[in-house]
Structures are given as C-alpha cells and as structure tokens.
Amino acid sequence: MSYYEIQGGRPLEGRLEIHGAKNSVLPILAATLLAPGESVIENCPRLSDVSATLDILRLLGCRVEWEGDTVTVDASALRACCVPESLMREMRSSVIFLGALLARVGEAELFYPGGCELGPRPIDLHLAALRTLGAEILEEQGSLCCHRGRKNPGEREICLSIPSVGATENAMLAACGREGTTTIVGAAREPEIVDLQNFLLAMGARVCGAGESVITIEGGAPLHPARYRVMGDRMAAATYLCAAAAAGGQVEIAAVDPNTLTAVLACLSQAGCRLHTGEGFIALEHQGLLTGIPPVRTAPYPGFPTDAQAVLMAALAGGRGSTMFVENMFESRYGHVDELRRMGAEIQIDGRVAVVTGVGRLHGAALRGTDLRGAAALVVAALGAEGASTLTQLRHIRRGYENFAGNLRHLGAEIREFP
Numbered sequence: 210m211s212y213y214e215i216q217g218g219r220p221l222e223g224r225l226e227i228h229g230a231k232n233s234v235l236p237i238l239a240a241t242l243l244a245p246g247e248s249v250i251e252n253c254p255r256l257s258d259v260s261a262t263l264d265i266l267r268l269l270g271c272r273v274e275w276e277g278d279t280v281t282v283d284a285s286a287l288r289a290c291c292v293p294e295s296l297m298r299e300m301r302s303s304v305i306f307l308g309a310l311l312a313r314v315g316e317a318e319l320f321y322p323g324g325c326e327l328g329p330r331p332i333d334l335h336l337a338a339l340r341t342l343g344a345e346i347l348e349e350q351g352s353l354c355c356h357r358g359r360k361n362p363g364e365r366e367i368c369l370s371i372p373s374v375g376a377t378e379n380a381m382l383a384a385c386g387r388e389g390t391t392t393i394v395g396a397a398r399e400p401e402i403v404d405l406q407n408f409l410l411a412m413g414a415r416v417c418g419a420g421e422s423v424i425t426i427e428g429g430a431p432l433h434p435a436r437y438r439v440m441g442d443r444m445a446a447a448t449y450l451c452a453a454a455a456a457g458g459q460v461e462i463a464a465v466d467p468n469t470l471t472a473v474l475a476c477l478s479q480a481g482c483r484l485h486t487g488e489g490f491i492a493l494e495h496q497g498l499l500t501g502i503p504p505v506r507t508a509p510y511p512g513f514p515t516d517a518q519a520v521l522m523a524a525l526a527g528g529r530g531s532t533m534f535v536e537n538m539f540e541s542r543y544g545h546v547d548e549l550r551r552m553g554a555e556i557q558i559d560g561r562v563a564v565v566t567g568v569g570r571l572h573g574a575a576l577r578g579t580d581l582r583g584a585a586a587l588v589v590a591a592l593g594a595e596g597a598s599t600l601t602q603l604r605h606i607r608r609g610y611e612n613f614a615g616n617l618r619h620l621g622a623e624i625r626e627f628p
Contacts, residue, residue, distance in 0.1 A: 212601045213614060216623035217573055217594035220458030223620045227446050227465045228254035228611045229278065229439035233404040235302040236378045237439060238262045240405065241282040242269070242309040243385055244412055246434035253280040253439060254611040257604065261299040265292055265306060284434075287313060294320040294351070300608070304332055307355060308379035311344055312386025315357035334376035338367045342383050342391065362388040362429075369395035372422070372509045378405055381426060385414050388429035396424045399510040400469045404440045411435035441465035441489075445610060447473045447517040448585050450493050452617065454482050455524040455593030459494040460620055467491045472513040476502055476521055480528065501530025501567060507538045519545045519586035526554040527593045528567035536561045545583035548576045552594055570595050578602035581609045588613070592622055 229252035239262070241248040253259060253275070263273045263280065270288035274281040290310050297303045297320040310317035321332070336346055336353075342365060343358035365387075367380050374397040381402075384391035396402070398420055406419035412435045415427035446465040453460040454477055467474065467486035477493065478484050479502040485492040502525070507515040515538035525532050526549050536542045543563055546556050552571040557564045573596030578584025584605040591598035603626070606613050614626045 210601060211603045212599050212627055213588065213603065214625045214627065215588065215591040215598045215600065217456070217591050217596060217598065219456060219592070219621060219623050221453045221456050221460050221592070221617070221620040221622060222458045224461040224463060225449060225616055225620060226463045227441040228252070230401060230404065230442040231256055231258060231609045232374070232399070232444070233401040234259060234439045235262050236305045236382070236401070236405050237408045237437065238266065238280070238282065239305040239309045240382055240408055240412070241266070241434070242271070242284050242287060242306070242313050243382065244432035244434050245285040245287070247281055247283040248434040249436040250280045250282070251278065251436070251438040253278050254442065256609060256611060257607045258300045258302065258609065261296060261303070265296050265303065268292065268296065290314050290316050291318040292320070297322050302375070304335060304375060305378055305382070307335065307353065308339065308382035311339065311355060311357055311383045317353070317355045319353045321351050321353070332375070334369055334371070334373045335379045338369070338376050338380040339383055341365055341367045342380070342387050344383070357386075360388065364390045365392070367391065367393045369393065371395070372397040374399050374402065377402055377424070381405065381409065381416065381424065384426035384428050385409060385416070385430070385432065386428060391426045391428060393424040394422070396422055397509060398422060400440065400443065400466070408435065408437045411437050443469045444514065444516045444582070446470060446491065447514070448520045448589065448610070449616070449620070450477060450491065451517075451520040451524040452589045452592050452622075453493050453620070454480065454495050454499060455527055455589050456622070457496050457593075458621070459492070461490055461492045463490045465489065465491065472511065473517050473521065476505060476513070479503065480525060498567070498569065499525055499528030501525065501528070501532045504533040504535060506535040515539060515542060516582050518542060519582045520589050522563065522565055523549060523586035523590040524593065525567060526556065526565050526590060527569070527571040529569055531564060531566045534563040534565065536563070544579035545586045548579070548587050549590055551576060552590055552598070554590070572596050573598040576600045578605040581605045585610065585613070588617070588624070592617070
C-alpha cells in the first residue's frame with residue numbers, strides 16, 4: 210500500500226510551474242474524436258484520469274502516443290462507439306464521450322460514470338441537453354444507448370436549470386455535429402469551458418460565447434485535427450498556494466492565470482497572506498498563523514470553487530479565529546473533516562455548513578484520503594502541522610495532481626512517498 214510520510218512545520222519557498230488543467234484536458238481529449246486525423250495536445254498532465262481517458266480512446270480505435278507532456282491522438286480509424294462499464298466507472302468525466310461520439314458517428318453506448326463519492330450527481334442535464342439536439346436515448350440497467358435521431362437543421366435552444374460544467378461541454382461537442390444553430394442558455398462559465406471552445410475553434414468549429422452564460426454553436430462545419438496547448442490547472446495552483454499559506458514561506462506559482470482564481474486569492478488575502486500577481490503567475494508570502502475570514506460560500510464560477518473548499522479549510526484549521534463554509538455544490542464534500550479532526554481541528558458541521566475554529570496549530574496523525582481534493586487538503590494540513598503525518602489512499606491524489614510529492618519537495622517540504 211502506497212502512502213505519504215510528511216513532516217510538518219517546514220516553510221515552503223521557491224517557484225513552481227503548474228501542470229495542465231485536469232478539468233480542461235479530459236473534454237479536450239474527448240473532442241479529438243470529432244475529426245479524423247492526428248490532433249496534438251500539449252501540456253497534458255500525467256494523471257490517472259488522463260490515463261483512463263486515453264484507454265477509452267484506444268478502445269474506440271484511436272492511435273494514442275504520450276511523450277513527455279504531449280499526447281497525440283489519431284482518430285482516423287474510429288471503429289467503436291461502446292465504452293465498457295469498467296472504464297466508465299473510473300471517473301465521472303467519462304460521460305463527456307457521449308456528446309463526442311454522437312457528433313462523430315451518430316451513436317454511443319455508455320454506462321453511468323463513476324468518480325469521487327461527493328453525493329448525488331445525476332447526469333439528467335446531460336441527457337436532456339442531448340435530447341433537445343434530437344438524440345434518442347434509452348436508459349436500461351445502468352447503460353445508455355444513444356442515437357443521433359432525426360436531422361433537424363433549424364435553431365435549437367438548450368436551457369440548463371443549473372450551470373453544469375459537464376452538461377455544457379457535452380452539449381457543445383454534440384452540437385458541433387448537428388447542422389443548424391444551437392444556443393446553450395444558462396451555460397457554465399468556468400475557464401475550462403473557454404479552453405474547450407478554443408480547441409474547437411482550432412479544429413474549425415463555429416462556437417462563441419464561452420465564459421458567459423450563453424454559448425452559440427453553428428453546427429455542421431467541417432472539422433480538422435488541431436494542435437493545442439492546455440491551460441494551467443487553477444485547482445492545483447490553489448492547492449499549492451494553500452499549502453504555502455498553511456506552512457508559511459514564500460512561493461511563486463507560474464503557468465496559471467491569476468484572473469481564474471480571484472475568489473480564492475481574495476480569501477487568502479483576508480486570512481493574512483501577502484499576494485502579488487502578474488501575467489501567468491501568483492506569488493504568495495505568509496508568516497505566522499492565518500486568521501479567520503468572512504463566510505466562504507461555494508458557487509459556480511466566478512464564485513468560490515467547490516474544488517478549493519477543502520484545501521482552504523485545511524489551511525485555516527491550523528490558524529486562529531473562526532470561518533464558516535457553506536458548500537452549495539455537492540451534498541457530501543466534507544469527507545475530509547473527520548480526518549482533520551484527527552489532527553486536532555475544531556470543526557462543527559450542520560448540513561451544508563461547516564464552522565472551522567482555528568486551534569493555533571494542528572498535530573501530525575495517521576490519515577486516509579477520501580476523495581481527490583479532500584486528500585490534497587490533508588497534505589496541506591500536514592505541512593502546517595507539528596510532527597509527522599502519514600496519508601494513505603494516494604489513488605485519489607493521482608487523479609488530479611502530477612508528481613504532487615515531488616513538487617512539494619521542490620518547494621522545500623519534507624514529504625516522502627512509499628513505495
């Protein structure tokens with residue numbers, strides 16, 4: 210069983226370049242299916258979720274090469290439209306292949322996806338959006354059998370009741386393969402949506418509006434393979450910034466747009482960190498204990514991201530003062546709280562609300578990761594704690610962080626990975 214051994218209390222210092230964004234690269238890799246030929250995706254992080262995505266592409270008949278941080282996908286010989294349950298259950302993002310396959314070959318057979326256990330995350334919005342595009346979908350015993358349905362070259366409007374990132378992406382991909390104009394109203398506004406749009410534009414698609422609540426797709430345009438560089442991972446950047454805030458020190462996080470993290474940076478500044486930003490970098494300096502801040506409410510972009518809730522909570526738990534967190538995105542995103550309590554954290558939960566009262570300094574403990582961001586949060590807490598900690602269930606970390614322990618060692622952390 211692999212695990213981390215972390216010695217807390219060591220300040221972090223230095224410069225770290227962030228890897229490509231997990232939440233961008235997965236839909237972009239699925240989008241390579243839209244056109245036959247060889248697409249090249251640069252700044253592709255080595256994550257287990259990326260490996261699972263590439264396995265799906267290979268199974269569908271694509272030729273895939275991965276060298277360094279560059280992935281080449283040749284979708285010329287696409288020969289299948291079925292993704293087995295074993296691969297679908299490895300990650301929730303696998304559902305993105307539904308829209309891509311419908312656009313390219315007109316049919317798809319998938320199973321309900323897996324991923325971290327964060328509470329109910331139905332894909333009803335995905336299916337409703339695709340049905341608006343004319344798709345015929347049969348749901349039976351956990352499987353989804355989908356067909357493009359009748360041609361309808363007229364105008365279509367997809368109205369999302371909540372700004373779902375995955376449903377927005379699926380609708381964008383599927384709409385590229387349908388003649389006529391599709392408008393997505395209530396679309397998610399995350400930077401990763403913009404990244405997907407930019408890749409689609411590079412392929413020749415006619416898409417506009419990403420980053421706003423209305424996206425328009427002129428479907429039926431001839432698409433071609435493209436070369437594209439994925440944006441930096443803003444959630445990884447937030448994690449390393451929270452680690453430096455918890456442990457103290459001075460770090461510069463490069464290859465990330467600070468404008469994509471304004472809500473997180475505001476919280477760190479309120480907690481006592483000194484921040485300096487510029488084109489493509491964020492610098493943070495902090496000494497002493499963090500202080501409690503006004504309530505943190507997770508919300509769709511540009512609000513405070515749910516993926517940063519756990520790592521910020523972990524940093525503040527070892528400070529002083531109280532902070533209230535309100536988790537509005539997922540029902541079960543406090544799985545890390547019991548583990549933080551093992552370290553002496555004082556956290557009270559009532560439904561979606563968690564109140565963190567800083568105890569001055571956490572102490573080392575034997576910890577177990579429960580999900581991707583929760584596991585990263587435990588590392589953040591351990592770096593700022595007194596004494597040694599161990600963390601098991603590293604498979605969660607590997608889903609979203611490339612060389613996590615190595616990057617932290619680069620910044621001066623005392624962390625070792627076994628075996």
